[in-house]
Amino acid sequence: MPAASAAEPAAEPATLHPLRRLLRYASAHRRTVAVASTWSVLNKIFDLAPPFLIGAAVDVVVQKEHSLLASLGVVQPRWQLLALAAATIVIWTLESLFEYVQAIDWRNLAQSLQHELRLDAFAHVQTLEMARFEDRSTGVLLATLNDDVNQLERFLDGGANDLIQLATTAVVIGAAFFMLSPQVAWVAILPVPFVIWGSLAFQRRIAPRYAAVRDQNAALSGHLATAISGIATIKSFAAERFEAERIGRESERYRQTNRLAIRLSSAFSPLIRMVIVVGFLSALLLGGLLTIDGRLSVGAYSVMVFLTQRLLWPFTRLGQVLDLYQRAMASTRRILDLLDTQPAVVSGEAPMPTGQVRGEIVFDRVTFAYHAGHPVLRNLDLRIPAASTAAIVGMTGSGKSTIVKLLLRFYESGIGECEESGRITIDGRDIRSVRMDDLRRAVALVSQDVFLFHGTVRENIAYGLIGALDDPKSRNEPGAPFGDGLLRAVDAVPLERVIEAALAAEAHEFVVRLPHGYDTLVGERGQKLSGGQRQRIAMARAVLKDAPILVLDEATSSVDNETEAAIQRSLARLAVGRTVIVIAHRLSTVRHADCIHVLSEGGVVERGTHDELVERDGIYAALWRIQTGAGAVGTLRR
DSSP: OOOSOOOOBOHHHHTSOHHHHHHHHTGGGHHHHHHHHHHHHHHHHHHTHHHHHHHHHHHHHHHGGGSHHHHTTOOSHHHHHHHHHHHHHHHHHHHHHHHHHHHHHHHHHHHHHHHHHHHHHHHHHTTSOHHHHHHSOHHHHHIIIIIIHHHHHHIIIIIHHHHHHHHHHHHHHHHHHHHHOHHHHHHHHTHHHHHHHHHHHHHHHHHHHHHHHHHHHHHHHHHHHHHHHTHHHHHHTTOHHHHHHHHHHHHHHHHHHHHHHHHHHHHHHHHHHHHHHHHHHHHHHHHHHHHHTTSSOHHHHHHHHHHHHHHHGGGGGHHHHHHHHHHHHHHHHHHHHHHHBOOSSOOOSBOOOGGGOOOOEEEEEEEEOSSTTOOSEEEEEEEEOTTOEEEEEESTTSSHHHHHHHHTTSSOSBBTTBTTOOEEEETTEEGGGBOHHHHHHTEEEEESSOOOOSSBHHHHHHGGGHHHHTOGGGSSSTTOOOOHHHHHHHHTSOHHHHHHHHHHTTOHHHHTTSTTGGGOBOOGGGTTSOHHHHHHHHHHHHHHHTOSEEEEESTTTTSOHHHHHHHHHHHHHHTTTSEEEEEOSSGGGTTTOSEEEEEETTEEEEEEOHHHHHHHTSHHHHHHHHHHTHHHHHHHHO
16 A cells, blocks of 8 residues: 555646636536526626617707607607607616626525535545645645635626626627727727737736735645644743744735735736727727718717727726636635545445444554655554453554554555555454445544534534434435534434433543533633543543444543543443553553553564563563653662
8 A cells, every 4th residue: 555645636637727627616507607697798788778878869969850769760859868768767777687686696606606615625625634634734724625715706706797797898899889880990999909918918927926825825824723723832932922923924925925916916907008098099089080071970979989988998907807817716726626636545335334343453464654764563463352452552653553543544554665565454354445434433532632622511422423423324314415414413412321421431520510511611622621521521422432442542641540540440341342442651551451562663572461561571561660660769779
């Protein structure tokens, strides 16, 4: 198997333009896009009608019974003006109606796409291997899931409609010009090719600058997230000023990166405006000369003057629209690159029902390295019989916690060229062949670094049942997607079951003394509770999960003696009928295990019961003497 490393984004989709990738992703919304685009076109067509009404009104006043409306059957000038008034009401009403419906459709599309992208991206992130989270800042992922998705929403809210209406303006007015006076039309539209060429050149130059802006924004978000997460450490070292300066440095980089983009984007509109004024003046002068010579009617001239402005001046906003577009495309590329990232650890297909798991675990010549060339485990052989309690001990860095990560497939075993360097089995089945969800439902983990969610004690304990509730076999509709039903199911976990789990973990006594008992908020990451209290809630969560395999990874390393004793009593009850793996630095926690495995330099160097290992007088015995004080006393005497 390959070394633990972050998967690269799929090469083929990443080579496509972000807009094409976005349209491919949003294919389910094609009908909504088509309808919203239709409303945008109609809204702009009726928005362009008033200049024609003005021209017609001028024609009525000047030509009277010989006006264009008179040729249509409305002879009296007063009736002609009334007809124009009625047409004005109809046109403005329809314009307002189409503006209303296009705004609703585009904004709803923006909200829907934002919702789907964020959920899809978050769901996909959860499938990635642990290396993806350990090698990259959390803030970078948050920036993609939040800031980049919001940037795309802002473009869909207004930018897409602006582009469609700009194209509609060019087509409608261009056609009208050629119908009224081809000579003036050529002059009026002369600046348009230069504007389009300038816009495309602007796009090419501004795109990399906005990509750099989004990357620097992600870096800044990463530093902010890290600083907020580590606020207790910052305060304890009186490092507030240092962190403020570090954030200030990143924020300054973000500001400077933005300045480079702003300098270019701000120059677009003034330059385009100077090109546009040439076309406007040309149409104004040439059309006026034709009207004076009698080759163009006054009404037609009025229409063309107004339409020239309506055609050309919107192009001054093209820079702003393209600015928003490029920001959105930079964000789209980041979001879709994340979605195209393939997990390095993939699920197997074979089912492994939890109720049928006996719990025999075998590591057969397993080799693993976080970085190629520096193996943490080397040809590890480890067998843990079903329904037994096994302990794994060793010095720091010997690979104890890595065993748990491989068992849960947070990482894949094997390094570099050693693709067939061992396998891990449960009940004789290679864990790579079974469904990932089934594998993880079969294992309950209590780690040293307990994570409690911001919520109540009850909710954090009930979290242990989520895997079972989300099992397709337990749903009313197998294969139904995640939704509010699962959230309601967690809220509906009977309090009696939560209390039973808390009693088994010896957490009930302190929970009922909390201000609101099981409804007490624990704070973010459980900061309102002590370390020992968090450990016992984590144990209760594992009890409620009722998995056939229980893993305690340094669960007693940072608790007091009372909490350790409580965890040991809970462990004695939980060990009945299930496989238990205890990874510990504190040997008093594991002395009653059925078998103790001693790790050193990535392999098992000793195994046996506590008494056997002490009598053997090897590494374990030396660690035992140090922890009980005998080794320290001997050293002092020497």
